[in-house]
Amino acid sequence: MKILHVTPFFYPAWAYGGIPRLSFHLAAEQARQGHTVHVVTTDALDENRRQKETRFTVEGVEVRVYRNLSNRAAYHLQLFTPRGLFEERGRVRDYDILHIHGHRNFLNTGMAAWAREAGVPAVLMPNGTLVNIERRRALKAIYDILFGRRQVRAAAAFVAVAEVEKRQFLEAGIPAEKIAVIPNGVALDTDDAGIRFAEKFNLPGRYLLYLGKITPRKGIEHLIAALPLLKDRELCLAAAGNDMGHLAFLKKLVKKLGLDSRVFFPGLVTGPDKAAAYKGAVLTVYPSRDEIFGLVPWESILCGAPVIVAAGSGSEEWVGGARAGTVVPYGSPSALAEAINRNDPQAAAEQVKRGRAFWQERLAWPQVARETLAWYAKIKS
Incomplete structure (x- = not known):
């Protein structure tokens, strides 16, 4: 099968969160399983850097890169403006399927329209990203009216990564027969290169870890507010x-609560630093x-560290469903503190063990790629 993945950010644009990693690992695994896999993306890497190469190959995947008019707009507004993209219009018909990552x-939108035009x-x-949440909601609503709804109607099929997302699709009017629930795969190089994270990033001792983009919906402020409620007053937070625009607010909160000596913001960590964290x-x-x-x-579980996640999310569905971690109500510092205070190393080790077994069965990339390819075949039949 000849597959084209379309994503505004791709390897190694790790500052953009999960989608660049997920699209990379899925494309690479499909190539390993014998398919011809190409990617169309933009040059966005992070707030300050762009991808310099316009064509490159990674893990058997050929990548075509289009330069954004503004890297700043790409990072801060998620406004991707790929120059020269029109040349892809004539190439779309060469593929059996387009796999589009993200929305709005x-x-x-352009690639989806050309796919429909070509009958692909x-x-x-x-x-x-289908639901209009968090930042720039008015702009997203306008985009949906002008382009987004049309793109959704034009799609031949959808992948939801959890039942909670499938419900979102159904509420948006997408027919159930067009939806497959396929979890994201998880992969992480667990080699920490001997790095001691606390020492390298000047943490005073034992620490809780939050890892991810610094945005309002991540609930980091509730975790910060839980620190004064912990029995272990020496436990800090990294x-x-x-x-993504929320750090200044969090730093003010830390100062207000008098937690300057217990809360640290190391910035984006990748590679061995991430495994060590x-x-x-x-x-x-x-x-x-x-x-x-x-x-x-799931990355934490692969590294042997137990996890706490919030209820009402895909994290609850997969982590809680696998009995691989502790689930607490969203937005409750007291519930977070209670869960941290009662952490039992033996019970936590059992959770990690169950999580690793579940990962091997359902979330390893070879299995996820096979499920995705089977969905493609069903769509094509």
């Missing part, structure tokens, strides 16, 4: 991730709402 951007089925995998943590806490899947808890 000109790259995906497009699979839309929003990964939590909130590691790139700032998980391995050194007492617990990884992921208190996010509207989390359609949640890669971080």
Whole structure:
């Protein structure tokens, strides 16, 4: 099968969160399983850097890169404006299927329209972005009226990464027969290169870990507010991730609560630093709402660190369903503190063990890629 993945950010644009990692691992695994896999993306890497290469190959996947008019607009507004994309219009018909990652951007909207024009089925995998939540909601609503709804109607099929996302699709009027629930795969190089995270990032001692983008919906403020309620007053928090406009608020909260000596913001961590962060943590806490899947808890489990996640999310569905972590109500510092206070190393180790077994069965990339390819085949039949 000849597959084209379409995503506004791709390897190695890790500052953009889960979608660049997920699209990369899925494309690479499909290539390993013998398919011809290409990617169309933009040059967005992070707030300050762009991808310099316009064509490159990684893990057997050929990647075509289009330069955004503004990297700043791409990062801060998620406004992707790929110059020269029109040349892809004539190439779309060469593929058996388009797999579109994310929603509400000109790259995906244009490619979806050309796929429909060419009679090539497009699979839309929003990964939590179909619903209008969090920032810039008015702009998103306008985009939906002008382009987004049309793109949804044009899609041949959809991938939901959890039942909670499938319900969102159904509420949006998408027919059930067009939806497959396929979890995200999880992969992480667990080699920490001997790094001691606490020492490298000047933490005073034992720490809780939050890892992910610094945005309002992640619930980091509730975790910070839980610290004064902990029995262990020496336990600190490392909130590691790139700032998407919420860091200043969190720093003011830390100062207000007098927690300057217990809360640290190491920034985006990747590679061995990331593995070391998980391995050194007492617990990884992921208190996010509207989390359609949640890669971080599973990465933590692969590194042997127990996890706490928030209820009412895809994290609860997968982590809680596998009995691989502790689930607490979203937005409750007292519930977070209670869960942290009662953490039992033996029970936590059992949770991690169950989580690893579940990952091997359902979330390892070879299995996820096979499920996705089977969905493509059904769409094509």
